Amino acid sequence: MGVLMTVAVLGSLAAHAQDDPDDEGGSISASGGTVGGVVSQTDTSTEPPPVWRFTYESMAAARANPIGLNLEVRPAVRRRLYASTSAIGRDNYIDLAPTLTTTPAFVRGGVSMRLQPAAVIRLGARVEGINYFGGFDQFQSWESAEDATWDDLTQDARGEAGENYPTTGWFAAGEVLLRAKVSDFAILNQSRLLYSNIQLNDGDNVFYEITYDVLVANQDIVQVNDLSTVWVPESMPLTAGARWSYVRAVHTDEPDSVAAEALHRVGPLVAWTFRSDEGEKVGNLSAFALAQWWLSHPYRTGQVSSQAVPYFVLGVSVRGDLRPW
Numbered sequence: 001m002g003v004l005m006t007v008a009v010l011g012s013l014a015a016h017a018q019d020d021p022d023d024e025g026g027s028i029s030a031s032g033g034t035v036g037g038v039v040s041q042t043d044t045s046t047e048p049p050p051v052w053r054f055t056y057e058s059m060a061a062a063r064a065n066p067i068g069l070n071l072e073v074r075p076a077v078r079r080r081l082y083a084s085t086s087a088i089g090r091d092n093y094i095d096l097a098p099t100l101t102t103t104p105a106f107v108r109g110g111v112s113m114r115l116q117p118a119a120v121i122r123l124g125a126r127v128e129g130i131n132y133f134g135g136f137d138q139f140q141s142w143e144s145a146e147d148a149t150w151d152d153l154t155q156d157a158r159g160e161a162g163e164n165y166p167t168t169g170w171f172a173a174g175e176v177l178l179r180a181k182v183s184d185f186a187i188l189n190q191s192r193l194l195y196s197n198i199q200l201n202d203g204d205n206v207f208y209e210i211t212y213d214v215l216v217a218n219q220d221i222v223q224v225n226d227l228s229t230v231w232v233p234e235s236m237p238l239t240a241g242a243r244w245s246y247v248r249a250v251h252t253d254e255p256d257s258v259a260a261e262a263l264h265r266v267g268p269l270v271a272w273t274f275r276s277d278e279g280e281k282v283g284n285l286s287a288f289a290l291a292q293w294w295l296s297h298p299y300r301t302g303q304v305s306s307q308a309v310p311y312f313v314l315g316v317s318v319r320g321d322l323r324p325w
Contacts, residue, residue: 048090049279053078054322055095061315065300066152066213070103074112075322081117088119099128105138105210107131108171122177127170130198134166141204142215145257150208150215151299169198184233186241192224206251206259213297214249215259221250228269237273242266245292258298265311267292283320289313 056075062068076097084090093116100109110128132139137159142148158164175192197219198207209216216222223246230241248262271288290313294300301307 048083048085049080049093050325051080053080053093053325055319056322057317057319059315059317061313063311063313065294065305065309065311066210068103068210070101073100074098076114091119092117099126101128105133105136107133110170120179122179124175124177125173127172129168129170131168132166134164137164138210139167139198139207140164141198141200141207141218143203143205145206145215145217145251145254145259148206148208148215148259151304153304155208165201167199169196171196181232184231186230186232188226188228188230190224190226194222194224196220196222205253209249212247212249212263214247214263216249217251217253217259220252223248223250230269237276239269239271239273239288241269243269243290243292261296261298263297264295265292265297266295267310279321279325281320281322281324282318285316285318287316289315 054075055078056073058074059072061070074097076095078093078095081092081094082089084092094114096113097111098109099112101107108128108130110126112124112126112128114122114124116122137155140150140155140158140163142150155164171194173192173194175190177188177190179188180186194212196209196216200207200218204218206215206217208214209222212222212224214222225246226243227245228241228243230239232239244264244266246262246264249259251257251260254260267290269288269290271286273284273286275282275285277283291310292312293310294307299305300309300311
């Protein structure tokens with residue numbers, strides 16, 4: 001089967017919370033969606049970053065329920081908006097970057113832009129093309145949401161029957177990331193809207209999207225929100241907290257279908273930062289884990305698989321400056 005999110009969005013939030021507000025993908029890029037971190041108490045820098053920076057972010061992660069594996073890379077050209085040494089204003093920027101996500105089931109790439117006027121808010125947008133290889137039970141589509149069944153067992157059976165197929169298309173997304181920190185505690189909220197346009201089999205209008213584990217109406221919207229509260233002690237390179245995730249695929253033509261119902265999951269996240277050196281080629285090296293239990297899902301709360309089995313992500317993230325300063 002397929003992949004992890006790009007959006008990613010996920011455990012990379014915790015991995016990045018130790019040193020600065022940059023992040024994906026979390027993010028789980030998800031769909032290019034890794035979530036950024038927060039300024040910690042240990043950020044005592046007295047000089048603003050350079051006006052121009054050449055940064056990179058990468059994440060390798062594996063997940064279960066649903067199963068996935070991916071590698072995300074985002075090298076960026078970043079320009080500082082103004083000079084500041086304050087905790088809120090220091091890491092301001094606008095950047096432009098190519099994006100690449102590779103998995104056993106598909107490859108996705110495109111361009112993304114972020115605008116961060118202050119550490120408390122970041123705006124982002126991206127457009128990416130995608131190529132499904134047709135293996136690992138991906139890609140599958142149906143005529144309507146009312147007629148579709150997309151649990152893991154059914155998808156395995158349809159895959160064995162040859163009902164998955166290779167195809168191409170593109171995604172577009174916009175996001176807003178809000179952050180706040182008091183003492184050793186931080187709260188982060190990332191909201192995203194995603195639009196998809198995929199070449200489906202003749203007569204089909206919906207498809208299964210493994211990144212967010214939803215049945216998507218083609219040329220319609222998916223709403224995603226991740227709310228995290230984390231503890232970032234200054235005495236150790238640890239981040240620990242909890243995350244609530246919300247996903248809803250909008251089915252304009254079938255608003256009463258099961259596929260249009262919102263998905264919810266909640267659980268702990270933890271990360272350990274092995275290296276944190278601003279301005280270096282390897283500026284941050286972190287490992288992270290996220291476990292969330294499904295609160296609502298058409299198939300993962302006892303209908304097909306047990307609700308006791310969590311959504312689980314384990315990964316490593318690296319980021320830094322290609323030109324050290």
